[in-house]
Amino acid sequence: MRVSLTVNGVDRVVDGVEEHESLLHLLREHLDLFGTKNACEQGECGSCSVYLDGVLVCSCLVAAGQAEGGTVTTVEGLSDDGILDPVQQAFIEAGAVQCGFCTPGFVLAAHDLLRHVPDPDDAQIREALSGNLCRCTGYQKIIDAVHRAAGR
Amino acid sequence: MDTITTVGTRGRVGEATPRIDGEPKVTGAFAYASDLHREGMLFGATLRSQVAYARIHSVDTSGAAATPGVVAVMLGSDVPGKNRFGLNFFDQPVLAEDVVRYSGEPIAILAASTPGIARQAIGRIAVELEELPGVYDMEKALAPDAPRLHEFGNVLRHVHIVHGEPDTAEADVWVDGYYETAMQDQAALGPEAGLAVPAEDGGVDLYVATQWLHVDREQIAPCLGLPEDKVRLHLAGVGGAFGSREDIHMQIHACMLALRTGRPVKFSYGREESFHGHVHRHPSRIWMRHGANRDGRLVTLDVRLMFDGGAYASSSPAVVGNAASMAAGPYEIPNVRIEGTVVYTNNPPCGAMRGFGAPQVCFAHEAQMDKLARALSLDPVELRLRNAVSTGSVLPTGQVVTGAAPVRELIERCVAIPLPEPEPDRGRDLMHYPGGAGNVTHGEGIRRGVGLAVGYKNVAFSEGFDDSATARVTLARTPDGPEAEIHTAAVEMGQGLYTFLTQVVRTELEIDRVELHAIDTLIGGAGSTSASRQSTMAGGAVQMACAAVREALYGRARARTASVPPGAELALGDGWVTCDGAPLVELGDLLDEPVSCEAVYHHRPTGNLDENGQGDIHVSFAFAAERAVVEVDEDLGLVRVLQVAAAIDVGRVLNPLGLTGQIEGATAQGLGLGLMEEVQLRDGVISNPSFTDYLIPTILDMPPVVSVAVEDPEPGAPYGLKGIGESPTIVATAAVVAALRDATGRELNRAPVTPDELVGLRGPATTSGPPPIPEVPGQKSVPFYFGMSSGQQKIM
Ligand code: FES
Ligand code: FES
Numbered sequence: 001m002r003v004s005l006t007v008n009g010v011d012r013v014v015d016g017v018e019e020h021e022s023l024l025h026l027l028r029e030h031l032d033l034f035g036t037k038n039a040c041e042q043g044e045c046g047s048c049s050v051y052l053d054g055v056l057v058c059s060c061l062v063a064a065g066q067a068e069g070g071t072v073t074t075v076e077g078l079s080d081d082g083i084l085d086p087v088q089q090a091f092i093e094a095g096a097v098q099c100g101f102c103t104p105g106f107v108l109a110a111h112d113l114l115r116h117v118p119d120p121d122d123a124q125i126r127e128a129l130s131g132n133l134c135r136c137t138g139y140q141k142i143i144d145a146v147h148r149a150a151g152r
Numbered sequence: 153m154d155t156i157t158t159v160g161t162r163g164r165v166g167e168a169t170p171r172i173d174g175e176p177k178v179t180g181a182f183a184y185a186s187d188l189h190r191e192g193m194l195f196g197a198t199l200r201s202q203v204a205y206a207r208i209h210s211v212d213t214s215g216a217a218a219t220p221g222v223v224a225v226m227l228g229s230d231v232p233g234k235n236r237f238g239l240n241f242f243d244q245p246v247l248a249e250d251v252v253r254y255s256g257e258p259i260a261i262l263a264a265s266t267p268g269i270a271r272q273a274i275g276r277i278a279v280e281l282e283e284l285p286g287v288y289d290m291e292k293a294l295a296p297d298a299p300r301l302h303e304f305g306n307v308l309r310h311v312h313i314v315h316g317e318p319d320t321a322e323a324d325v326w327v328d329g330y331y332e333t334a335m336q337d338q339a340a341l342g343p344e345a346g347l348a349v350p351a352e353d354g355g356v357d358l359y360v361a362t363q364w365l366h367v368d369r370e371q372i373a374p375c376l377g378l379p380e381d382k383v384r385l386h387l388a389g390v391g392g393a394f395g396s397r398e399d400i401h402m403q404i405h406a407c408m409l410a411l412r413t414g415r416p417v418k419f420s421y422g423r424e425e426s427f428h429g430h431v432h433r434h435p436s437r438i439w440m441r442h443g444a445n446r447d448g449r450l451v452t453l454d455v456r457l458m459f460d461g462g463a464y465a466s467s468s469p470a471v472v473g474n475a476a477s478m479a480a481g482p483y484e485i486p487n488v489r490i491e492g493t494v495v496y497t498n499n500p501p502c503g504a505m506r507g508f509g510a511p512q513v514c515f516a517h518e519a520q521m522d523k524l525a526r527a528l529s530l531d532p533v534e535l536r537l538r539n540a541v542s543t544g545s546v547l548p549t550g551q552v553v554t555g556a557a558p559v560r561e562l563i564e565r566c567v568a569i570p571l572p573e574p575e576p577d578r579g580r581d582l583m584h585y586p587g588g589a590g591n592v593t594h595g596e597g598i599r600r601g602v603g604l605a606v607g608y609k610n611v612a613f614s615e616g617f618d619d620s621a622t623a624r625v626t627l628a629r630t631p632d633g634p635e636a637e638i639h640t641a642a643v644e645m646g647q648g649l650y651t652f653l654t655q656v657v658r659t660e661l662e663i664d665r666v667e668l669h670a671i672d673t674l675i676g677g678a679g680s681t682s683a684s685r686q687s688t689m690a691g692g693a694v695q696m697a698c699a700a701v702r703e704a705l706y707g708r709a710r711a712r713t714a715s716v717p718p719g720a721e722l723a724l725g726d727g728w729v730t731c732d733g734a735p736l737v738e739l740g741d742l743l744d745e746p747v748s749c750e751a752v753y754h755h756r757p758t759g760n761l762d763e764n765g766q767g768d769i770h771v772s773f774a775f776a777a778e779r780a781v782v783e784v785d786e787d788l789g790l791v792r793v794l795q796v797a798a799a800i801d802v803g804r805v806l807n808p809l810g811l812t813g814q815i816e817g818a819t820a821q822g823l824g825l826g827l828m829e830e831v832q833l834r835d836g837v838i839s840n841p842s843f844t845d846y847l848i849p850t851i852l853d854m855p856p857v858v859s860v861a862v863e864d865p866e867p868g869a870p871y872g873l874k875g876i877g878e879s880p881t882i883v884a885t886a887a888v889v890a891a892l893r894d895a896t897g898r899e900l901n902r903a904p905v906t907p908d909e910l911v912g913l914r915g916p917a918t919t920s921g922p923p924p925i926p927e928v929p930g931q932k933s934v935p936f937y938f939g940m941s942s943g944q945q946k947i948m
Contacts, residue, residue, distance in 0.1 A: 018268055029267070034187035035180015039341045039391075040423045044843035047341060075180035084178065092174035095809035098817065099646025100177030101341040101391030107178055123583045130852045133843065135341050135392050136646045138816030139851040141809075 005067045007031060008077030014064075023067045024048045024059040027074060035075040035104050039133070046105040046132030050074045056112040058131075075104035078111065087111045090149035091142075098136035105132050110146045119150045163651070164659040165871050168808050172651050172668065173644070184389035185345035185361035186420040193347065193416035194223055194263035196402065196409055197270035199277050200428055201252040201259055204463075204498040204836025205286030205299075208250055208259065208279065215276035216262055221269035224412045225262040225277070231408065233377030237400050239367065239503065241935045243302065244464040246375050246404045252281070253301060253463035254500050255837040256428030263409040263417050286498035288836050290437065290460040291923045293495040301463065301496045302935075307926045308461050308494045309469040309933040311476040313765025315548045316487035321452035323443025327523040331440070331516040332902040332917045333885075334830035335460075336433035338505050339848050340645075342391015344401040344429050345420040348410035355382025356407045361390040363397040365641045366677035375404045376411065383407070387671035393645040394821065395504030396430040398682055399466050427841035431466045431503030432831055434459040434494070436475070436512035439922040442520050448530050450539045452487035453548075455479045456922035457513065459494040459502070466503030468494045469933040473615055473761075473769070475509030480548050481517035482559050482608040482775055483539040488548040490765065491925050498836045504682055506821055507609065510882045514607035515903055518886040522603075522893070533567055536606055550766035556864040556874070559775050562799040563606060565860050566777040569797035571602070572856075586783050586790035588852055597786040600794075603890025605883040606777045610770040611875050612685035612755050619685065620754045622676030623693035624669075625657060625701050627739075628746035634727060634739045636661055636701075639669035642678035642690035647877055648810035649686055653694050655807065656870070660698030662724040663739070676752065684774055684875025687806065689753055692870045696751035704749060705729055708742040756868065761931045772866055775801040776879035778819065780887040781855075784895040789907025791827060793888060798859040803866040803874035815880045816857045822884025824849045826892075826903050 003014045003026060014030045024041070027033045027050070037047035041060045048059040051073040078085040087110050090096075097103050106129060113120055113128040120128065125146045134142065163169025176182035213225040228235050228249035235249065236242040248259050260277050264270035287293045293306040300306060346360030355378060362368050365385040373383045390397065402419035409417040421429050436459050443452040457475060461468035476492030525532035540559035546552055575584060577595040585593050613619040624639040636657045644650045654666040678690050706722040709729040713736060716722070720731050728735045729742065761767045779797040784790070796819050805811055828847040832839045840846045865872025885903050892910065893900050899916040900909060908914035929937040 020268065028187075032189065033180075034183070034189075037184075037341070037391075038186065038420075038422075039343065040843040042423070042842055042844050045341065075178075079179045084175070088178035091178050092170055095171075095813045097171060097174050097177045098648070098813060099340070099342060099390060099392040100173070100182055101184060101646075103177050104180050123581060126851045127583065127589070130850050133341065133848060133850060135339050135394070135821070135848060136817045137813055138818075138820035138849075138857060139854045140816045140857060141813055142851070 001065065003064050003068050005069065006071045008073060017064045021064045022060050023062040023064050026064040027059060033074055033076055037101055037104055039101065046109060047102055049105040049108040056108060075107055078107065085111065086152035087114065087149040090145040094141050094145035094148050096137060096141040096145035102132060102134040106134065106142055110149060113146065114150055120146065162664060163655050165655045165806055169651055169655055171648060172654055182389050184342050184391050186343060188347040188359055188388055188418060190347065190349065190416040193418050194265060194413060195267040195270045196261060196263050196406055196417050196419040197274045198258045198405060199260040199274050201248065201255055201257045203281060203283055204255040205284045206252050206281040207284060208248060208252065208281055210280045211260060212278040213260060215278065216273040219269060219273040219276060221265040222273045223263050224409055225260060226408055226412060227260050231375055233375045235375065237371040237375055237404065238465055239399055239467045240469050240933065241465045241940045243935065243940065254498055256500055261405045261409060263413055286836060288498055290458050290495050290497055293497050294923050294926055301498065304934050304938045306496045307928060307934050308465055308496055309472050310926050310928045311473055311492040311761065311765060311931060313476055313488065313490040313548050315550060318452050318454060318487040318489035321443060321487035323451040324446045325527045326441060326443050327520060327527055328441050329516065329520050329523060330901060330917065330919045331438045331519060333436045333512045333515055333825065334904060335435045335502065336505060336825050336829050337427060337831050337846055338394035338396035338430065340392030340394055340396055343421040343423065343426045346388060346402055346406055347416055347418045348406035349416045350410045350414050353382060355384065356410055357384045357386060358403060358407055359386045359388045360403055361388050361397060363393050363643050363645065363682055364680035365673050367680065368400060368403055369673055371400050372404050372407060376407055385673045387643055390643060390645040394506045395682060398504040398680060399431050401429045423843060424841045427838055431501045433505035434461065434471060434502040434512065438513065438516040440516050440520050442524055444524055444528065448528055448535050448538045450483055450485045453480055453485045455490040457492045458923065460497050460499055461494045462497055462499045462501035464501045465935065466501050468503060471509040474610060475513050477549050477769060478510050478608060479513040479517065481514065482541045482606055484541055484545050485548065490548060493926060499833055500838060506818065507878050507882045508683065510607060510609045511822065511825065511885055514605060514882045515886045515889065518605040518890060519901065522890055532604060533563060536563055549761065549769055551768045551770060553773065555772040555866050556803065557773065557775060558801055558862050558864040559606065561862055562775055562777040562801055565862060566779050566797055566799035567604065569858050569860065572781055572795045586785040586792040587788065592788055592790065593785050599784050599786055599895040601782050601784065601891040601895025602779065603887050603894055604779045605886035605890060607879065607882040607886065608773050608775045609684060609878045609882055611774050612683055612688060612771040614758055614770045616758055616760050618754055618757065619679035619689065620752050621678040621689035621693040622750065622752050623690060623697045624675055624748060624750040625694060625697040626746050626748040627661065627701050627743065629740050629743035632665060634663050634743060635665040635667060636663060637667045637669050638694055639675050640678050640690055640693065641671060641673060641675055642686055643671065643681040645681060647814060648807060649681065649690065651810065652687055652691060652806050656691055656694045657698055660695055661701060663727060684878045687873055687875050688869050691873065692753035693751050695870045696753055697749050700749035700751055701747050704747045705742055709737050713737055763931065765931065774874045774876060774879045776883045778880065778883040778887040780891040782888065782891040782895055784892060784910055786911065789910035791892065793823060793855040795855045796857045796884065796887065798857055798880055800859060800861055800876055800880060801874060802861045802863060802876050803869060804863055804872040805861050806871065806873055811861055811876065812859055814876055815859045818877060818880035819857050819884045820849050820854055822881040823888050826885040826888035826905065828904050830904050
């Protein structure tokens with residue numbers, strides 16, 4: 001089937017998408033946007049998070065066809081020509097990145113939180129990021145990064 | 153091709169230095185192994201056995217081969233070289249031919265034009281199997297009538313250690329205990345993946361996420377029937393490892409299919425396949441008997457421990473060597489007997505995971521220390537302080553601790569960290585109760601507990617291995633000033649190694665710009681990124697290479713300027729060679745030709761265990777102490793960890809941010825084993841191979857980790873450093889469970905602790921006593937005595 005959508009501000013028409021494919025597959029396998037990660041394909045880890053029409057979703061749980069006509073922003077769309085989003089900058093500075101595999105998902109989840117709650121406390125951060133798994137950091141530096149980004 | 157090249161410009165050893173790969177990782181540009189792609193590439197898939205032990209009667213691949221889009225299907229009989237690989241022994245088939253020994257064992261592989269077709273075609277391979285009665289219990293593997301899983305039997309290694317007079321030692325107080333730990337998954341977020349590209353010379357280039365490129369190649373080349381120089385490995389981005397990438401997973405399969413089809417072939421495991429595709433942490437059973445004097449001095453210790461190695465050897469022989477030699481914990485005990493066995497079973501193979509045998513024994517010896525403190529009516533902190541090892545102490549192997557061993561300081565600094573402020577029982581934000589947003593308690597039945605654990609881990613490979621590391625440093629002139637390039641085969645998997653290596657160069661050469669060459673096998677090996685060794689080993693090699701570069705620069709400076717008086721001291725500073733402190737010549741003027749030097753770093757040699765288990769087998773040790781504070785909902789068995797306080801023996805702080813990140817992450821993995829992580833098996837079949845059913849700590853499970861780094865430089869190590877990737881994991885499990893015991897008063901002798909155990913619906917793990925000691929030819933692995941060729945041993 002054919003799926004037309006806007007990804008990171010660019011209109012894309014993708015042919016040859018199979019019925020069973022997810023939005024995650026569409027992004028990675030058809031559009032070569034590898035920043036969105038696949039770590040479980042069950043909605044458990046948040047590594048595949050993207051904005052779909054302004055709402056944060058696990059792209060592994062969204063059928064590619066559901067994105068028809070939609071607007072998608074991936075981690076690649078957060079930075080602008082080498083200018084990092086404050087959340088991305090804060091993740092680097094706070095030491096919130098180790099292997100980095102979870103990072104795109106956390107960056108988007110933190111970005112989404114700060115859109116709604118500009119200055120969250122620890123409990124709000126924990127709740128907002130509880131759908132994302134990280135195996136490397138123990139999460140403390142991710143919490144630090146969100147606080148840091150909130151100040152910007 | 154997608155390799156990792158990154159350049160950094162600031163931070164010397166000891167300074168807070170941002171990760172050199174930070175930016176590509178936050179923008180999504182960093183290429184992990186699962187992101188590799190090439191024009192015209194095929195997608196690989198694996199058919200794995202769904203039963204644990206069976207004879208293979210036939211495999212019919214015709215349905216798969218006839219599927220449009222499928223380009224090649226391969227079986228064990230298609231392995232071009234020998235159909236065996238393995239880290240310690242080549243005992244594992246690339247593809248099973250006659251027998252499968254564990255559920256998840258690969259039987260067939262294929263390559264197809266899309267991942268969907270590849271998966272579908274796998275379902276069209278028909279395998280006719282005859283199930284065999286298997287061995288699923290580590291103690292039953294020792295029974296005389298147990299099925300023999302390998303030609304030499306089921307005992308993989310037995311380690312016997314006797315020190316002093318354990319048989320006749322007398323004590324005032326005795327405590328006995330039995331302990332179990334579960335199989336744990338490394339659960340690196342990045343799944344196993346790689347891309348094999350056939351080369352014109354008949355060889356293959358493999359881009360892969362691994363922990364040790366050269367040992368992979370040692371195992372891959374013979375299976376492909378190729379000389380090593382035709383198999384070139386390149387590191388792809390690694391999404392965490394924690395031991396899970398020490399063993400071969402998709403490497404040989406991808407290379408076979410690439411060579412067969414003449415096209416690039418990519419494998420990228422999904423989460424379920426990842427659970428089957430790598431080794432796990434060994435489940436353990438440990439029996440301990442401690443004897444002490446009234447004054448709280450340990451007198452004697454008797455340990456029987458068993459590890460389930462699963463179907464193939466992997467690194468189990470080394471794991472049990474570690475577990476046995478460190479089973480007494482970081483304590484001085486004059487009389488010790490330790491009997492440690494690892495067996496083959498039909499469970500999934502176990503091997504390396506962060507801590508490598510030490511977390512299991514730490515869980516046991518620390519529970520024993522608390523029991524003993526109670527029996528002696530002594531403060532558990534005091535008991536540990538009285539018996540802690542220090543420099544000069546003698547370990548059960550007879551090895552004398554020659555390096556830094558600030559164990560007393562660690563304990564004191566750990567318990568001096570302020571406890572979390574008490575919160576009122578009632579009226580808290582719900583998130584501050586066990587069960588959190590589940591709204592299950594409003595403060596009724598909450599019990600608080602505090603637990604302490606002390607432990608240690610060997611740094612680098614032991615028992616005679618010479619796991620050296622090679623590095624090349626090249627200094628060249630660029631328009632932006634002198635720039636150094638590091639070439640090494642050492643693997644970064646998230647812990648911050650590459651950032652540290654650039655800090656080493658900046659420190660040694662007094663320049664700013666440092667670049668990292670792509671990581672590959674075109675240079676000598678660096679050994680594994682494991683065993684808390686790589687900062688020492690690769691860091692040592694880079695430091696040595698820099699020293700050689702420096703000497704070469706001084707030589708050029710002397711040749712160029714007639715004005716250097718004999719005996720004058722040359723140094724580097726701010727891009728200049730200085731002479732007795734005064735600028736002599738600018739570096740750029742010496743770099744018409746780049747300076748390039750290679751160095752190989754070896755740690756001090758170690759020995760083997762003699763027939764009594766005595767020997768100087770470990771290079772050095774890293775110690776740690778952690779204290780956990782928990783709250784338990786007595787009615788529901790739900791747990792909230794309020795704080796973990798950590799005091800870690802670091803030798804020297806190299807990069808403060810990276811250090812605390814390692815401590816926090818390592819603690820999280822230990823906490824996971826204490827509270828929730830268990831690979832569950834039914835007749836050898838993993839019943840929870842997903843993140844839905846295998847739980848790892850989330851941000852809601854992790855408390856603040858308050859850590860102090862104790863700096864006591866390690867003599868002989870670069871900058872006095874000690875690897876710290878593992879020690880916090882080792883103590884965290886023991887500390888968390890100790891706190892749960894304190895809160896509930898229950899025995900809790902098994903990790904992970906379940907809610908049922910916390911509320912008393914399920915009793916402690918039971919035993920009918922330790923199993924008999926198996927008869928073995930000696931201290932080495934049993935296959936060794938049967939003349940089996942070994943993997944790692946050969947290349948080190
Ligand atoms: S990959 Fe989508 S939630 Fe894990
Ligand atoms: S940084 Fe590795 S999983 Fe989060």
